[in-house]
Amino acid sequence: MMRGSTASCSAELARLRAALSEADAVVIGAGAGLSAAAGFAYDGARFRENFADFIERYHVTDMYAAGFYPYASPEEFWAYWSRYVLLNRYEQPPGELYAALLELVRGRDYFVITTNVDHCFQRAGFERKRLFYTQGDYGLFQCAKPCHEKTYDNETAIRQMASRQSGLRVPAELLPRCPVCGGPMSMNLRCDDTFVQDEGWYRAALRYERFLEEHSGARVLYLELGVGYNTPGIIKFSFWRMAAENKNARYACLNLGEATAPRELGARAICIDADLADAIRWLK
Secondary structure (H helix, E strand, C coil), X not given: XXXXXXXXXXXXXXXXXXXXXXXXXXXXXXXXXXXXXXXXXXXXXXXXXXXXXXXXXXXXXXXXXXXXXXXXXHHHHHHHHHHHHHHHHHHCXXXXXXXXHHHHHCCCCEXXXXXXXXXXXXXHCCCHHHEEECCEEEEEEEECCCCCCCEEECHHHHHHHHHHCEXXXXXXXXXXXXCCCXXXXXXXXXCCCCCCCCHHHHHHHHXXXXXXXXXXCXXXXXXXXXXXXXXCCCCHHHXXXXXXXXXXXXXXXXXXXXXXXXXXXXXXXXXXXXXXXXXXXXXX
């Protein structure tokens, strides 16, 4: 494992570049660290600039914590969430990092599985049929119960709530209601057992499964980007297992401070402990 700047990791990056060029297929597994490297920080200056009024009233410390704050009313809850979703799903573009990553796999046989819910891959131009968002999408509502297994695009509703909120509240008439049961709607995010896996989710899961099956035994590069240990079973542990089972495969982990691989993978593992944005630029 190499740690530090891209200069100190140049040998491992060169190995990764070679692995990319030799691969029959690339499976990208992306976690929160990738979007953070692209500028989607949930704390610090970005949080203070966009949520100063929420910080003052509720003393929240970051966007993530603020999303779980026990707001006193649905009007307050959606005042926060509409602004949060507008910023992270609709207003800030994916940026250069996602564009550079797309260039690395353009023309290659690739698939992306991600626990990120900001939709940056699709907005950056990655093919929709090659994407599997396992944990939901900021751009979707679902019934909070849920009374049925369907999701709904929320851009119009989010923009209305964000633009018309006052005093950290949205007008009651803008609160999203389920079109089937009339109850409250919620974000389509995997937080508990109410998460809706709709038809689109299952289609994407099936495409991902078929992609893996079609390339079983091939020279596959499992490229893990910014994946931590919050939900390691979805990407990290499955990548380790698949790489171990396929002697033609290689596994690469790019993650500042957490670049590791099982000893059993030996020389087929490439671990780069460096800033993701710098590493992708170096590869490009």
